[in-house]
Amino acid sequence: MAASQLTASSISVSARNLVSFEGLKPSAVKFASFGTLKAGGLSQRSFRGLVVQAATVVAPKYTSIKPLGDRVLVKIKTVEEKTGGGILLPSSAQSKPQGGEVVAVGEGKSISSKTLDISVKTGAKVVYSKYAGTEVEFDGESHLILKEDDIVGILETEDIKDLKPLNDRVFIKVAVAEEKTAGGLLLTEASKEKPSIGSVIAVGPGPLDEEGNTKPLSISPGNTVLYSKYAGNDFKGTDGSNYIALRASDVMAVLS
Numbered sequence: 001m002a003a004s005q006l007t008a009s010s011i012s013v014s015a016r017n018l019v020s021f022e023g024l025k026p027s028a029v030k031f032a033s034f035g036t037l038k039a040g041g042l043s044q045r046s047f048r049g050l051v052v053q054a055a056t057v058v059a060p061k062y063t064s065i066k067p068l069g070d071r072v073l074v075k076i077k078t079v080e081e082k083t084g085g086g087i088l089l090p091s092s093a094q095s096k097p098q099g100g101e102v103v104a105v106g107e108g109k110s111i112s113s114k115t116l117d118i119s120v121k122t123g124a125k126v127v128y129s130k131y132a133g134t135e136v137e138f139d140g141e142s143h144l145i146l147k148e149d150d151i152v153g154i155l156e157t158e159d160i161k162d163l164k165p166l167n168d169r170v171f172i173k174v175a176v177a178e179e180k181t182a183g184g185l186l187l188t189e190a191s192k193e194k195p196s197i198g199s200v201i202a203v204g205p206g207p208l209d210e211e212g213n214t215k216p217l218s219i220s221p222g223n224t225v226l227y228s229k230y231a232g233n234d235f236k237g238t239d240g241s242n243y244i245a246l247r248a249s250d251v252m253a254v255l256s
Helices: none
Strands: 071-076 099-105 109-111 114-116 125-128 134-138 141-147 151-154 169-174 197-203 224-227 233-236 242-247 251-255
Touching: 071 125, 099 141, 151 169, 169 224
Parallel strands: none
Antiparallel strands: 071 099, 071 141, 099 125, 109 114, 125 151, 134 141, 169 197, 169 242, 197 224, 224 251, 233 242
16 A cells, blocks of 8 residues: 555655645644654554645635525634633644634525525524534634534523524533542543533424424423433533533433
8 A cells, every 4th residue: 555655754744835735825724643653654543633624715805705505604703812811822722613603694494395594693603513614714804604504502601501502402511420430449530431411401492394394302401311422512611510512313311
């Protein structure tokens, strides 16, 4: 295989090389770690996590963006550059934002013989799925074009616990991880099992059927539920509690 012929010396990335990517700014291209390099070539972990992410830059001659269909244009919330104590964060430590303000919406989603309006309005503050949409640089600011279904919910405050889920999303406060083993040994943070149980805080109105009618969810606020371990989007509340927003189909059972 061609990959077996690669060596550490065969990989070279510089700002000058990046200019050769037509239409991309060097600063807009990011490479994750290649993993461990060995003298005889690349290890099994090599290229795992290799990511090229570049926002599409809209030229200044274009003065507006009009999303089509069920797409929404969101102005991305600015990334926090400092900690609460005022410590400047390096770019690698800055968390990728998952929220922003809706600045334009499409005409709606076509179902059967009718078109349904987008459920979010211009000006709404929303939270969206972490890897959703296409990022664009427009008018000097970062925006995201995504489908309405990629929007997790509306957040009118700065505290994630106030999230109002949309569509078939369920918002859950995650149960606290066990601090000790059954034998009484204290667990380190790294060894604590990620909980997949929590209490439902809020639910969306439900998905749409083939006729465009809303089907209410069978899950209700206050339910204690068991959900798929690696589903959804994780959030940290201002009170230090962990929350997760996921689709109703990722909830496996109601506990009582």
